[in-house]
Amino acid sequence: MTTMSPSSARIATTERRAVSVSKSGMPFLLQVSMLTIRNLKTTFRTPAAVIPGLLISGFFLLVYNDSLGGAAGFIPGLGANSYLGFILPLSIISAALSGASLAGESVVRDIENGYWDKLSLTPVSRGAMVLSAMIAGAVGLLLQTTIVMTIGVLMGLESVTGIVGILAVLGYSLLVGVAFSGLTVGVGLMTGSGAATQGAAFLFFPLSFLTATFVPVNLLTGWVRTAAEYNPVTYILEAMRAVLNSGWDTEIMLRGLSSCLAMALVLYAFAFFGLRARLKRR
């Protein structure tokens, strides 16, 4: 990402104008934070766009828990008590997938109203434009996650690692949000279509089933197990579950973290590729 620092003029523009325009432009991280804040502000000026996501997250948790919680007693090593802690991370992933389209849709909105072009005409780093949309989307998802966690706690969730564990789960969910937002931002940039963006989020929905969805991975068999073992979501789920149900385990935590980061990086690259494709085509 360091190569995407503002590509501003370092050449002979010595006599600058009356307005003090710094030659190096704005630092990359400042650009990202400024654009992220702008993105969040405008997103929340249309509350109707955010509310469905919030409702659906709570829905996933209630339905998964109430329809499957009774059977959880049959899972070896899982007391019925901790099924809530087992299923809650899945609700978070489901919410991240269904809510990730928000980030792509905000990009599509900017493309449609022309503001994307307006930004592109400034010396702002293209990477900052892409990343800020992803982070803004992830922050929106973090809000959903927080609500899911709150509902979970109200339903009797007990985290064995206490509040720190809950914060760790929120941290994972932020990274997952950044990753999935990268997918929708990329599709949004490539297609400029809101419908395609929503469709893309849906296309990745199976990821939350080809994993240790309802039972731990060691209870899975056949091709589903193989798929789950290659699915990065599995390791993220395991990390979140471990924190809530069995305690700190550095190896599991790191595996989850690196899965998150790998996904975020790959999908950031995908989003950036979407930007290039857009530039080439227009």
Add this chain to the structure above:
Amino acid sequence: MSSRNREITAENLVKQYGDFTAVDGVSFKVRSGEIFGFLGPNGAGKSTTVAMLTTLALPTSGRATVGGFDVVTQAGQVREIAGVALQEIGLDPLMKPLELLTIQGQLFGMSRRDALARARQLLELVKLSEFTDRRVGKYSGGMRRRLDLALALVHQPDVLFLDEPTTGLDPASRRDIWTEVRRLNREEGMTIFLTTQYLEEADELADRIAIINRGKIAVEGKPEDLKRGLGAESINVTFGDEDTALQAADMLIPHADRIQTDRRTVRLYLNGAAAAVPNVVSRLNETGMTPVSLTLTQPTLDDVFLQVTGQRFASEAADAAQPEAA
């Protein structure tokens, strides 16, 4: 400040979308401090050319520079010195004017305080100071256009691109924009690249113009020279229907140096048009063709356009100039 290079050049610029060639080998040079009018009907390739010059689109082939910087390999530098107001106004309707202007200023490297000061100064300039609390979505078409212009000016660009800056504006707002364009050019020495579908606008503002049609530059020069180049004045005779006009055109060939028929109107180009009117009228009387109107004109840019493209300009512009439902 005049020592800086503020030129725009294009050499054989081409933009293809699949099989369709939107811009087909366009070359021109705009000198420092000039107002250059880029004229053409809808779909002629004006906006695509602007998109390439302003680094928004990559040329398929050819080369262009702005202020001496290559638009492909030195896109960052081009963005630093170019101000751009696109035809599609690029304003987020959910944002407020000060937010838009300060973000823009900061992205150009200003401190937050400087950006805010510059934003207020520009809002004053475009007469929007009273409306800072309103979301841009609630602005009228004219207000949005002015704010968009303000955004293009945030970093005091050397070269200003205005893509159809007055399309859809009422006459008063249009005059305001013209006044401001002239001021920017004279007082701040900006080179201004202006696309328009209004011949009147190009005639009024531009030092030189180029007419683009179907992706190619049809003609380029000073408006006066282009008009003079057409040479002849014309007698324009309009009939009740197109068939009569065609018949009349055939018949009137001996009376003109050159004849053009545009729907119901026949244009006879010749020197000393006024003196030739009686002959034309009596010839029409002999054959019993009754004109609806008969006028005498000096060549206009419209005529230049008609000659180089074979189509009229005015009707198209009139279609596009629907008043804003603000």
